[in-house]
Amino acid sequence: MHKTSAWPLALLYIGLVVYASLYPFDGWRDQGIAPWFFITAPLPKYWTWFDVAINLSGYGPLGFLLALSALRTGRAGAPVLLATLAAGLLSLAMETLQSYLPVRVPSNVDWALNTAGALLGAITAALLERLGAIDRWSQFRARWFVADARGELVLLALWPVALLFPAAVPLGLGQVLERLEAGLADALEDTPFLDWLPVRDVELQPLVPSAELLCVALGALIPCLLGYCVVRRVGQRAVFALTMLALGLGAAAVSAGLSYGPNHALDWLSLPVRVGLWTGLALAAALVWLPRRFCAPLVLLALALHLGMLNQAPASAYFAQTLHTWEQGKFIRFQGLVQWLGWLWPYAALAVVVGRIARPAAET
Secondary structure, three states: OOOOOHHHHHHHHHHHHHHHHHOOOOOOOOOOOOOOHHHHOOOOOOOOHHHHHHHHHHHHHHHHHHHHHHHHHOOOOOHHHHHHHHHHHHHHHHHHHHOOOOOOOOOHHHHHHHHHHHHHHHHHHHHHHHHOHHHHHHHHHHHHEOOOOHHHHHHHHHHHHHOOOOOOOOOOOOOOHHHHHHHHHHHOOOOHHHHHOOOOOOOOOOOOHHHHHHHHHHHHHHHHHHHHOOEOOHHHHHHHHHHHHHHHHHHHHHHHHHHHOHHHOOOOOOHHHHHHHHHHHHHHHHOOOOOHHHHHHHHHHHHHHHHHHHOOOOOOHHHHHHHHHHHHOOOHHHHHHHHHHHHHHHHHHHHHHHHHHHOOOOOO
16 A cells, blocks of 8 residues: 555546536536437547547546556556546546537547547556556655655646646736636626625736746745655755756746747746746755745745735736637637646645644654
8 A cells, every 4th residue: 555646636637627528617508319319429520630639648647547546555456447447437427418518519439539548548557557667656756755745746746737828927826816806796797796896996907027026936936845845855855946947937838839839939038037037946046955844834925925916916918818819719628627727726735735834743
């Protein structure tokens, strides 16, 4: 029996699959036919390699994580079969529910490809386990991280993925206040509760360059500090910080390339952003010797300051147009997998760090 991060990651991935499969969650209607009609429907005449790839790859990680969690905990006798069956049933449920959504089309081919992708992922996990790669990861994890690092490792693994969704401020996750207010206003429209919403006397003001610099610096520092809570040694912390910042910059560049085109993948590196990145790197280097018991409170402070500044600034009109491109155009499926991560990652980090502070310090 082993503690593994694969199971919480699998649960998170299931939630993201449900969101991506049922987005945009409105316009539900009954077509007057059985919702599972697609199972015996004729095969579609038109398909693209993109559809094949996205359906295979979308469920591949799920099959991998489900099989890996079963292998590491020793709770299943046939982990590949059970992981494939679970993922296949999830895909069947999603395709069935899509029959009630006007903008989604259930497909037996999608179901088959999703199940096949999960099978490939589960087989990959079993092969890696047999070849000893998972044991080597366990040994690496024991050398680098404290024993109760599962929550932090899950968050750190998700941080680059969360950055793939366009952010108004580079590395600025958790900017939800403006959208939350708009969503509440829409939900309460034509109800007496609309008057209960607070009204600001002054509209949100854009960040000045110095504030943007600080937000970027904190956005780069926070995952480093979160890792410092669980990384064992100073030298390992230095390698970890450089790796995380490289992953963050790469994810931000990929996001910009997807949004504006490959030629504009680095256009977001304005002067305040560049200075902020160097400032974040300098702070991460200066704090690399900080004892672990002081890292968690510092993460809370950095998160509170970061979220407070971000949520006092509006999204620009240009950024809003970018989001429209993602949410209504060719990224409609992909955006569901990362949008909520970008919104909720800092708040999940707050919960994990508070939990660490509340626990007695037993690790060395």
